[in-house]
Amino acid sequence: DAKTTQPTSMDCAEGRAANLPCNHSTISGNEYVYWYRQIHSQGPQYIIHGLKNNETNEMASLIITEDRKSSTLILPHATLRDTAVYYCIVRYGRGSARQLTFGSGTQLTVLP
Amino acid sequence: DAGVTQSPTHLIKTRGQQVTLRCSPKSGHDTVSWYQQALGQGPQFIFQYYEEEERQRGNFPDRFSGHQFPNYSSELNVNALLLGDSALYLCASSYLGTSYEQYFGPGTRLTVT
Numbered sequence: 001d002a003k004t005t006q007p008t009s010m011d012c013a014e015g016r017a018a019n020l021p022c023n024h025s026t027i028s029g030n031e032y033v034y035w036y037r038q039i040h041s042q043g044p045q046y047i048i049h050g051l052k053n054n055e056t057n058e059m060a061s062l063i064i065t066e067d068r069k070s071s072t073l074i075l076p077h078a079t080l081r082d083t084a085v086y087y088c089i090v091r092y093g094r095g096s097a098r099q100l101t102f103g104s105g106t107q108l109t110v111l112p
Numbered sequence: 113d114a115g116v117t118q119s120p121t122h123l124i125k126t127r128g129q130q131v132t133l134r135c136s137p138k139s140g141h142d143t144v145s146w147y148q149q150a151l152g153q154g155p156q157f158i159f160q161y162y163e164e165e166e167r168q169r170g171n172f173p174d175r176f177s178g179h180q181f182p183n184y185s186s187e188l189n190v191n192a193l194l195l196g197d198s199a200l201y202l203c204a205s206s207y208l209g210t211s212y213e214q215y216f217g218p219g220t221r222l223t224v225t
Contacts, residue, residue, distance in 0.1 A: 042219075043116070046215070085154075098168070099145060099157035100147075100204075102147075104153065104154055105154055
């Protein structure tokens, strides 16, 4: 699985959009980009995933660049409950057969 | 739906002892994966069970072993505990066939003294 690079930490004002970047310059054509988050003292929570098209669900949007070397997770209206560590993971295949390889993630702090 | 459940919530053991952690997957899921998360780090994959067999394994010593039962629940066993085994142990379940996400339990906090 390709390696990812994320900023260590970011702040965001409550109610504003939070944009979390991720670099995955060695991604291969059949590798998907996944985002999980981990609120303090809880297990990680799946947010969204994508291959090459932009994706949106009830939690967030995922924007993947055309060359697929980077992506951005967007929380459109951040709330205090969005404070968490966000992990960008690149993984082969769409199914859940392969393990998730977590990096250090980005600590997002939403400020009141 | 209760989601993924793990027991116990917290556990304190002494070096050299053995420990068993338990996980019940989300309803409808047939695959269980275990992760170890040291303080301040991301989770690290230990192994995955499907059809009662270990299918994948991360870079962990043989002291770490597991089991999956016919009802898809799973156990993680760690022998000869070391101080460095102190961590949050997370269980994740999924449906191998079509699901793309893993659902994580709240974890078991193991402290080795």
